[in-house]
Amino acid sequence: MHEGPAPKKGLQQLKRFQIFCDFDGTLAEKDVGQQFFLTFSDPKVSEEAVTAWLNGEISSAEMYRRELAVTRATRDQIHQFTMSQRLSEGAVELIRRCQQAGDEVFVVSDGFAAYIRTILDKFGLQALPLFANDLTLDATGQLRPVFPYLEHSCGRCANCKGYHVRRLRKEGLLQVYIGDGFSDRCAVTQVEIVFAKRDLAKFCDEKGIAYYAFQNFKDIQSILEKIRRSE
Numbered sequence: 616m617h618e619g620p621a622p623k624k625g626l627q628q629l630k631r632f633q634i635f636c637d638f639d640g641t642l643a644e645k646d647v648g649q650q651f652f653l654t655f656s657d658p659k660v661s662e663e664a665v666t667a668w669l670n671g672e673i674s675s676a677e678m679y680r681r682e683l684a685v686t687r688a689t690r691d692q693i694h695q696f697t698m699s700q701r702l703s704e705g706a707v708e709l710i711r712r713c714q715q716a717g718d719e720v721f722v723v724s725d726g727f728a729a730y731i732r733t734i735l736d737k738f739g740l741q742a743l744p745l746f747a748n749d750l751t752l753d754a755t756g757q758l759r760p761v762f763p764y765l766e767h768s769c770g771r772c773a774n775c776k777g778y779h780v781r782r783l784r785k786e787g788l789l790q791v792y793i794g795d796g797f798s799d800r801c802a803v804t805q806v807e808i809v810f811a812k813r814d815l816a817k818f819c820d821e822k823g824i825a826y827y828a829f830q831n832f833k834d835i836q837s838i839l840e841k842i843r844r845s846e
């Protein structure tokens with residue numbers, strides 16, 4: 616039997632994604648949180664707290680409490696520090712492209728909205744949904760952490776990304792996670808597609824979790840567009 620040309624793929628057949636993106640060292644070029652504590656905290660206290668967290672001895676909430684107890688910064692200093700930060704190459708373009716294609720994009724961070732919001736605003740991404748910890752600064756210059764999602768924590772994270780992946784899951788959307796570090800561990804075990812680098816790639820290797828390695832968001836965009844059009 617004679618077969619006509621294959622029907623063109625309609626829009627409804629293209630895949631749609633629900634993308635969760637880490638901030639520090641992923642969406643942002645640098646680990647802004649780490650830089651923040653290197654700049655404004657006591658380096659020795661900070662290093663010990665981070666090591667204890669990496670070793671699984673304390674939660675990230677406790678790590679932040681220890682670091683913030685010895686952190687001093689004015690509002691102006693924080694603003695100046697934050698405004699000097701950049702997003703990763705291709706990040707804004709990927710977010711715009713995915714939103715146009717009907718994907719959902721979220722920023723999930725175990726860092727602090729206090730600096731993340733400012734950086735997203737600077738790059739025109741003020742409308743991007745963000746789930747993160749936050750900071751308060753009192754008149755004496757004392758910074759204190761605020762953990763809005765701590766009650767949903769796995770015990771290791773202050774803001775457990777696995778919780779957001781579970782609660783936002785939606786029929787018909789493929790869940791994608793993009794990250795670079797240990798704070799991303801709880802999310803990558805629960806999504807369909809993982810993009811990983813640095814410590815997160817090592818973790819995925821150890822646990823046998825399949826992932827795409829990436830350098831920047833241009834790499835991610837081209838892979839996502841291939842998947843979007845795949846059967």
Ligand SMILES: [Mg+2]
Nearest residue numbers: 637639640796
């Ligand atoms: Mg990170």
Ligand SMILES: [Zn+2]
Nearest residue numbers: 769772775801
């Ligand atoms: Zn967790």
